[in-house]
Amino acid sequence: MQKLILVVFFCLIYSVVAFSQFGIGNSVLKKKAEQVLKNKLSEKAEERREGFDTLTFNYAIAFLDKTASFENKQKGEGLVRAAGFLIQDDKPKSDLDEARDVYEFGRLNYSLGNMFMAEASLNSAKYSYEQLNATSEPNYYKSIGILGLLYSDMGRFSKAEEFTTLAKEGWLDLQGDESIGYLAELNNYLVLQINMGNYLEAEKFTEELAEKLNRTGEENSLPFAIFLNNQAILNQYMGRSDRALELIQKCVSVAKEGLSENNGTYLQFLTNQAILEQENKQLEKAEETFNKALTLQASRAKLGKKSDPDYAHMQSNLAALYVEKKEYDKAEEALLTALDIYKSKFGENHLTTAETQSDLGNLYRFLEENEKAKKLLQDALYTKERKLTKTHPKVIQGQEDMALWYWQNKEIEPAKSYYKMVMSASLDFIKKYFPALSEAEKTKYWEQLKPRFFRYYNFALSEHRENPELLSELMRYRLATKGILLTSSTALQNAIFNEDDPELQKLYLQWIDQKRQLANAYALSKEEIEEQSFNVDSLERATNTSEKQLSAQSDAFSKAFENQNFDYQLIQENLEETDVLIEIIQYPLFDQSLTAKNGYAFIAMRKNQETPAVVVKTDGDLLEGRYYAYYNNVIKQKLDDQYSYDQFWKPMESIVSNSGKVFISPDGIYNQLNLNTIQKPDGKYVIQDVDIRYIGHPNDILFDNKERNQSGKLAFLIGDPAFNSETISQLPGTKKEIENISKFLSKEVTVQQYMQKNATESNLKKVASPKILHVASHGFFLEDQNLQDNLMGIQLQYIQQNPLLRSGILLTGASGDKASGSGQSFNQEDNGILTAYEAINLNLMNTEMVVLSACETGKGDVKAGEGVYGLQRAFIVAGAQSLVMSMWKVDDTATQKLMSSFYQNRLNSRDVAGSFRKAQLAMLKEYNHPYYWGGFMMYSR
Template identity: 20%
Template sequence: MMGPVRSSCIILLLCLSQYASAQERQTFENASWQQRDSMITTLYQSGALQVVGVMIEDAYNAERSIDTLSEAFAVFSLWQGVKNLTEQNLVDAERFLTESIETFARLPEKKSGRYLDALLNMADLQSQLQNGVELLHYRDRALEELESDLEGQEVLYHETLLESLDDAIAYGEYEKAQEYGRKALRFAQETFSNQSDEYFQSLVAVGKIYLSQGEERRASNLILQAYELAKRYLPADHINRVFYGNNAVNILKRLGRYTAAEETYQEILQFFEENTSQKNERIYPAVLDEIGAFYEELGDLTKAYEYYEKANVLFALRLERTDPLYIKSQLNVGNILRKQAKYTEAEVYYQDALEHSLNLYGEKNWSEATLRDNLGTIYYELGQYEQSLSERLKVKEIAEFVWGPNHQEFAYALLSLGKTYEKLERIDEATENLETAFTKFTQLFGRNNYRVYESAKELASFYEEIDPGSALEKYEVAAEFIIYYMQDILPLFSESDRKEFINDFNKLISRFSAFTLQNQTQLPKASQSLHNLLLAYKSVSQIPDLASISAYFANPSPDLRKTYGQWQIIRQKIVSAQSKTIAEQKQDESELTALIEDIKRVRQDILPVFKSNSFSSATQVEFGTIKSKMDANAGIIDFYQVLHYNKMDDSYQDNGSYLAFITPGRSSDTRLVKIQLNRNILQTEQITNQSDYYEQIWKPIEEDVINSDKIIICPDGFLNKVSFYALPTKGDELLIEEHEIVIYQDLASYNSASPGTDPNNVLMFGSADFYDNVTDSSEMPSLILKINPDAIATETVRNAHPISQPSASNTEINTLSSYLAKKKKLVEIRNGKAANKINLYHLLENDRWPVIQLSVPLFFVPSSDSTGLQNKISSFQSGLALAGSQSTWKTGILEDEVKDDGLITAEEIYNLNLAETQLVVLPLVTINSTTPGSAIFNINKAFLDSGVDKLIYTLWPIAETDRTDFLELFYKYLLKSNSVDEAFQKAQTKFRKKKDPRIWGGIILSN
């Protein structure tokens, strides 16, 4: 930050003599202020800080006695500030730097480079003080000073822009960050060229802005572009190739593209093999450490250990044992060994790290607490509970000493202690520590906080055998948090960031389910609590991923950009507030409840779905309310897919386990039944395997609802692929022949009185030209998305899951539209190339369409994530294929002139204006044995959340003539009654008399 060094014989003499003799001191005093400044600079940069301090003091006092309005005084005020900043005397540093800056500002003559030094040092000081407003203020002043005379300072100017950008991100000033980013990109391109290191740095920096706001796709475009350009244009031995590679890996991991991330790491390693001199730097073992962390994240502990160990050996050769990097490396190897259950070996590394940490930091510090906690965990896993207790008692003592008894770290120490006391069967002490930890977390952060959830989980498990009632209370606390977090917090995270939480929530639900099944007789309230949890959980399991959606807006309006910017600012405040205590939130004016209400208001102006009553009210419903609306003779069967929990070895399996909550009537109690599906069902199609479908799905619950005239069924997971109408019963009849069957996608939206549907305006899409993309950019809708297929799935995966094109002529659309037109109904038809996404957006924006028929096929690709529920795919991985979709599917990256990708993902359905639509008909949504039930659920739920009342869709291929006949009959009855339910039931009844269940059984009406 200080200016260039100027050498002289006097400087060398002073360096050697350490400013000791009176003669040399006289020489310094007799030198000009510029010479004294140069001497101090040389000694400061050589590390002679003690001598420099005396010289600075002398020079400052001398100039102060002469003239406090001079450049010399300003320079030595700056040196006083630098000296105090180096010594961490921040109060004095701020006083001297302020004095220097104010003096420079008052000088009439041209300011020297030292004024810039003063501004940059003040910015660094404000950074340490965590004063974001002042930090950016001084960064801006430094940039203005540089802009006044850029000659020879181009690199410094660019570096300052990037540092300012990082600071703006850190303090949530995204508009400022974007301003710095635009300047940096433009300046780098104009001054250094778009093939320069500076330009690549700017691309990464702007990518970080998008990344911090959850816009992973937009960030990835820039960061991956920077890496490719660096490989092409930087010299083969340029170390910044590693920097760009690391950034590329980080974004690829966030996108779930682990294979590409692994390949990038191999390219980085190849760089070091080809440039062996670079291996001598600290960066090489640091890269090995990062690769170890990558494989640890993937669960490949063998490879993780290999790279961690290589890094550890190199750190041991190059670093002092007290170097923090070496200590961290020891910790990494120990952690992997612990995860591999090699506890004795892990203990050696932890003990070594502890010894050197104590030498570096002394006793009773955070590092010692971390290492002792790890040792306590090892002894706990080894069953050496007394030794574990000894370490964890020390952790508690350190936590109380370092942070005090009202800090989260102290509460965590109590939580670990409680678990250890439980193993020692010291129940009273276990209870005291676990309950105290829970209470402290609740007092510090409020009930809706992840720390409270974690402690509630531990207490629920602890109480299961000794006090089931208390266990239920804690399960209810955990359940309350899950719904709150899924509804209000997780939607602010990108989909990749949600996975870890959702996996954990699924495991808690699995444990709660096992507990309830075991205790439902003596604790009937447990079944009710679990049902309410699952009811709300399904409602919030698919929530619009606004951060990801925004990255694909093809033509956002200025108002949309502005509103989304407001959403981003509030989002960042909420994310930051999550880690703060209630007191800190009040102090910072960042109370979560108020911020959440603010962001809900803002998001209503972004996507239509956020204004939908269906979306906003679903999670507020409990089963008791639904039950009160039931018809007296109606029963409900509510299915939920859950992980199977094995308490003996604390393991979880996705093995086709389902819970069925069965309520035979309005005045009846609800019974909980577990259903187990095997491969005979999961890998076969219903129509060819009716007997197994009956045995595994219907037989276990048949007797409960045998007297119910109407049965309301809410499927989940694989069961979304089942036609309950066509399921056989024990009397060899079909279910629809013995009961009225009503299907609900999400029981939270249940309403016994369905609104009427007036089909005066009908919109129909069909016979799409799948191979012709739209290139006309006129009147592009503001909310339309354009997604490169590579962002949905790799080419290999897309080729394995092509978009099917059911044989469809114009016959279906022409027949149905002609019939409706004869009845004097307005029918708008789009087919061929016109059956495109742009037209769909415009038609929905400009008119009211109570009925929409989209005769277009389903597409889906399997999830690349191996940690979630089997075949659980995201709402970006399934959707409807419109005009141009086949061309898109076969192309990795779309050309700029392509304006319409032809793919309406389930996620994009949230962008459509469907508030006035009562019915959507999807006659070509067909599936097979490999299609996951979540593909259907994602699409249906998106339509229903967006305000649609009912959906008609097909489960398997049905001949066009049969499909047309059924729908023509349905529309005939709909025109007579304005009731979708009645019209569907009459059409189905008539078809059942003369058609095979293979035809009518695959046509489903869902609410």
């Protein structure tokens, strides 16, 4: 029947043309034909109209730089609407019919981009339904919903939120929480929250929407594809680029089943996929996907492509790829094309236009075409400030763009003014978003945000001489963000142990169990995972969800962040008169943009010092490459060191002269070498002239040492494991080491010893806040370039994802003889290999000191501003107040002597760090080369 009516419809059109050609256009025959068709169409339209009123909705679609909408039409709806307009000239209509026509007219104008006409019509339709007391009509809430989308497109977010919320709640009351109307508006509210920068709020709605779409069987529908796209964009904004790419790939796959390749919505999904491929550094794939989308768009639009916003959207995002590939002429051409289209289609004062102005302005700033850049950046910021809230991330980015422009053009005062707003807002972002994220998500979010701090460091360090207040601000931001990921992890651990909340503790135990299951799963081979039908990805997601729930419920991070000291002068006041503290900052150097080259700033603080002293080295790449390799070689080969002094210590020597204690808060490569071992030109070592104390954060100076007296009365000593291996050598010196230090410790605490068959991983995991934990065994750390198919049975794919799996300690039963996890079961927790990933879950919340008397326990992945991701990080997060670890493969006999001397010294002094230094100086007399005594470093609060 539908095909027949369509044939009649097109025949009528042909007949009308024919009658006009032969001069009989007003004939009786024509009128009769029209009437017959109208009757047929009216009959069919009325039959289906009510259903279409209920089933057709507009779904907001999130994009990385704009919002669009997709109208989910049901089969045959075009006929119904065509019929509606065709028969409306002479048939009597009810008031409800009139209201419906006004709605249809508004919907049509919205789809055509006629925003003001659409707004007037839809508001008129809304008013009509209200006057008719017909608010239970589906089109009433559809009018409101489209108004919400319209206001969102126009950047009027408060109005958008008002109308979208009204539509969402209306559909909930009218048809329930699984109705298509409710799900559509829930989706639209989700996108609105993304556009407003409320990412945590948006994430709550993704979970609800996913659950309902799955329950209603919509997994293969276009609305589900749209949801996947929106979820992907949210994940990207929150720093989860890899997850975002997975979601958009699934979105494109689902959409391809329901849309043709040249459909506008499909092309927009494809463009998002290209952007996310670029974000994941898959540049060749990204360019291939972009070109595919552009080709399809050109064939779709033909002559009209130059005025199509979708074409502009692709061009503006392709420009970002060209910039990354350093093809700047192509980038400029693409952005100019996009900007012309946006101005023509949306006008000068639209957010989409502003985003492209920002991109083009920053390109010109990079190319030093400063006047072009300024106008574009100013116009973009003006639009964003008018359309968005003051603290919206896009406004803050626009303000930083202006700060960089003014700095580049030597106008320091306005640059300072803009940066003050930018950095304050950035700290607020951290406080707002971090509490409800897992550590993995915090890491990715911080990776996105920290380049802003690096750019500010460059600005402040270049201008602080004429503007000393910049140095104070730099230190404020440094104190707030150094080790921020570590701060959030330890804050969470502290909260769980200290809060009297059974439900929270139950959730914590669930999380710990999930992490233990993961640790075991990582040690299974692929075959064993398949045999046990175990889903590692599912467990990872569940573990991640538990951690997020813990963070959100405990408020631990936000409280820790609020209580954290940001005032470097308070640190100065707590130093002794002769002490000096040096904060080392590794940062990428800025040259129009952040480069791949690193610099190092050494900022020295003393008591009563008005302004910190600063030394900057811009050859950080040499420090991290050539000179560190040289330092490592002379240590291992036991040679004299002729170059390390000039490179690593001399820059600081002038600012530590005439000092008592020198507190070093390291960063970058300074996490991987021991300054005490640097040989001076007179042949002496730095340790002989300078009392260096390593701390993890400048605020460690404020730590109350009296708290250490509250720790327990137990020393937990584990060593001399019985390895199940021909390739792992036994360590007879560790037995003597454990026995010797037991004699000293037994005078103040109860000592528990675990050696040989008792030196197991399971026994170590039972530790419960001892005063002292001492581990004497083999340690390991594997560099990226040395990764094999597996490490101690842990699969390569997991090792690459998590650096905490690359380092650990070998205990009884460890075997390096097998190349896989063969023979292990999923429930086996005692394989003799304690990774840093597992150590992070130890209960050390009241532990005064942890000593890792093993090789390379201080090694790990070094991240700027975050320290070492390895055993060092694991034991600090677990709660250790002081930590002794090794930087290279240490001598067994020398280590035993060093540890015995240290514990003997410690009996007579509360100065733990001083006792350790005294032991090293004593060893220096017996073993002149630092290979024997300098491998161990102590970090102490």
